[in-house]
Amino acid sequence: MELDESKPDIKWQALSSTDIREELLSLNTLVKSCYGPHGKLKVIQVKAGCHMTVTTSSRRLIANLPRPHPIVQLLFAAVQAHLQLYSDFGLFACLLTSQLVLDMTNTGLNQMLCSAFVRKACQLCLDHLEKAAACSCRLALDFSHLREVLAVVETLIESKPACILDGKERKELALLMVRVFLRSLPEGGSTAATDGCVIFCCVDGKSASDTHSLDGLLVEAPEICHDVPSTWQWKLTPEGRIKVAVFSTSLAGDSDQFYSVEYKLGRNLSKEQVVVAHIKELMDRLIDDGIGLVSCQKVIHISVKEYLEERGVYALERLSIRYIHGMETLTGGSLISSLHPGNPNCCYGYLNNIEHVVQRDRSYLHLTANGTRVQTLVICNLQEEALEELKVVLDTVHHTLYQLLPDSSAVLVGGGCLETHLATLIRNQMNGKTGEYSKELRCSHAQILTLCAAFTKSLEAVARVTVESHEHQTDSVHGHHWTAGQADNTTTATDADHRCACKLMSHSDVTDVGGDFTDLGYSGDIYSKTSAHGFGNEETRKEVEKDMHVDLQTAKSSAFRLAADTASMILSIGNIIT
Numbered sequence: 269m270e271l272d273e274s275k276p277d278i279k280w281q282a283l284s285s286t287d288i289r290e291e292l293l294s295l296n297t298l299v300k301s302c303y304g305p306h307g308k309l310k311v312i313q314v315k316a317g318c319h320m321t322v323t324t325s326s327r328r329l330i331a332n333l334p335r336p337h338p339i340v341q342l343l344f345a346a347v348q349a350h351l352q353l354y355s356d357f358g359l360f361a362c363l364l365t366s367q368l369v370l371d372m373t374n375t376g377l378n379q380m381l382c383s384a385f386v387r388k389a390c391q392l393c394l395d396h397l398e399k400a401a402a403c404s405c406r407l408a409l410d411f412s413h414l415r416e417v418l419a420v421v422e423t424l425i426e427s428k429p430a431c432i433l434d435g436k437e438r439k440e441l442a443l444l445m446v447r448v449f450l451r452s453l454p455e456g457g458s459t460a461a462t463d464g465c466v467i468f469c470c471v472d473g474k475s476a477s478d479t480h481s482l483d484g485l486l487v488e489a490p491e492i493c494h495d496v497p498s499t500w501q502w503k504l505t506p507e508g509r510i511k512v513a514v515f516s517t518s519l520a521g522d523s524d525q526f527y528s529v530e531y532k533l534g535r536n537l538s539k540e541q542v543v544v545a546h547i548k549e550l551m552d553r554l555i556d557d558g559i560g561l562v563s564c565q566k567v568i569h570i571s572v573k574e575y576l577e578e579r580g581v582y583a584l585e586r587l588s589i590r591y592i593h594g595m596e597t598l599t600g601g602s603l604i605s606s607l608h609p610g611n612p613n614c615c616y617g618y619l620n621n622i623e624h625v626v627q628r629d630r631s632y633l634h635l636t637a638n639g640t641r642v643q644t645l646v647i648c649n650l651q652e653e654a655l656e657e658l659k660v661v662l663d664t665v666h667h668t669l670y671q672l673l674p675d676s677s678a679v680l681v682g683g684g685c686l687e688t689h690l691a692t693l694i695r696n697q698m699n700g701k702t703g704e705y706s707k708e709l710r711c712s713h714a715q716i717l718t719l720c721a722a723f724t725k726s727l728e729a730v731a732r733v734t735v736e737s738h739e740h741q742t743d744s745v746h747g748h749h750w751t752a753g754q755a756d757n758t759t760t761a762t763d764a765d766h767r768c769a770c771k772l773m774s775h776s777d778v779t780d781v782g783g784d785f786t787d788l789g790y791s792g793d794i795y796s797k798t799s800a801h802g803f804g805n806e807e808t809r810k811e812v813e814k815d816m817h818v819d820l821q822t823a824k825s826s827a828f829r830l831a832a833d834t835a836s837m838i839l840s841i842g843n844i845i846t
Contacts, residue, residue, distance in 0.1 A: 326358025357827035390832030503560035683769030684731030692747035
């Protein structure tokens with residue numbers, strides 16, 4: 269009998285195939301619809317009965333979206349790597365990457381030529397942004413000026429409508445985040461890492477205006493009944509403090525740290541019992557040293573917990589990576605990572621007070637110490653999904669504030685002004701040096717202009733979805749993004765009191781030097797006046813002001829480079845084999 273061996277189906281697809289274009293177009297449409305402060309919420313449910321996610325955040329969106337195609341998987345992997353470093357601009361990277369690939373393939377030109385042009389244009393843009401004296405979209409940020417820092421924070425919070433915040437709540441949260449961050453910094457102006465010094469605790473069912481901060485650590489304690497006052501008597505040192513031991517190793521009896529021990533087990537004896545007996549001996553040493561609290565990153569064996577509690581020592585377990593570093597910083601001790609510590613005395617820390625706190629029928633222990641820089645931010649919101657979204661946004665804000673600390677920190681204008689500015693720059697560069705670039709890329713003048721049009725179209729497409737308006741224009745002096753007012757359809761970009769989308773430039777900043785306005789997509793040389801009138805000159809340089817839309821330069825530039833590099837890589841793909 270002959271058996272038919274099943275052969276795997278191998279599918280070859282070119283980048284220009286309909287299936288791939290439809291995948292990229294679907295992703296592009298999805299990201300556009302939830303991009304910016306006017307983005308529409310997305311409800312994601314992978315299959316019936318599963319948890320539903322409501323979000324516009326790139327971190328939650330990418331983590332929950334299915335990845336049906338290798339091209340989408342490649343794009344998402346690149347964006348997630350960026351988010352791990354910067355926490356922001358994931359949607360921008362997704363949108364620009366997909367837009368570049370779609371617009372470049374629409375030209376019908378050789379894919380390798382398109383790939384090379386994207387890399388070249390990207391490098392021109394980044395070189396331009398690094399030269400502060402020649403760029404009217406880059407502003408130096410002074411961290412000592414609260415107004416400038418709040419502008420960055422408010423831009424981040426405003427960009428996530430799923431948090432369901434009004435204007436007053438956004439401003440209050442922005443001020444609260446700056447206050448919490450400053451309190452978490454070490455003394456002396458050091459810029460040392462603040463990881464683990466700001467802990468987030470989420471409480472649903474309360475208004476976002478109830479969000480507040482606490483000095484110290486707020487740790488959930490489900491073993492304490494929330495409606496009965498705690499009667500635990502803490503064991504104090506002669507100075508009136510609580511001595512603490514913080515373990516990062518498991519105290520559950522499952523340790524494998526007895527490398528050179530030979531076990532001789534009887535019929536009624538197990539390895540777990542031997543390890544637990546050793547842990548109890550270690551606890552006796554701690555009790556003799558006056559320990560009042562034993563905390564553990566992992567699990568503490570139930571018999572060990574009972575053993576400690578019988579002797580007046582409280583056992584706090586399952587701190588996880590979320591709390592363990594905050595506990596170490598708060599107590600001033602060191603993590604005990606072994607069941608065989610040579611001298612545990614040098615690892616002990618101290619707390620001044622521990623209180624039982626109840627939040628929404630849940631029990632917590634509030635741990636405090638004098639001079640601590642550990643802060644707990646109690647985040648509140650009425651709905652579960654809005655609360656989760658707010659937590660992600662505030663985590664991004666904290667990460668961004670840390671990146672603003674270096675003296676060289678700078679911000680880029682938002683509201684689509686950066687994209688229109690760079691589009692104008694590339695159009696002017698390519699129009700003025702067509703021969704030079706066509707020789708470098710080994711193509712014709714017409715091909716350079718075609719690729720330039722596709723690249724600038726992609727940038728302007730991103731600018732268009734940043735702000736909702738029926739009219740999008742750019743000026744001939746600074747290349748900023750100007751829109752008509754939504755509330756009043758009679759408002760135009762050229763009204764005297766109108767400002768650009770990022771709110772940096774006013775109408776007079778353009779007209780006073782003879783500039784004019786043109787619709788986005790205009791292919792003329794409108795950037796030529798920028799070098800003469802750009803505010804890179806010291807006498808015309810502007811500062812970050814209240815209500816201005818700005819983005820962190822390091823994160824935005826990294827996302828821009830990532831988008832261009834990923835698009836370039838995708839354009840260089842010949843076939844996708846699945």
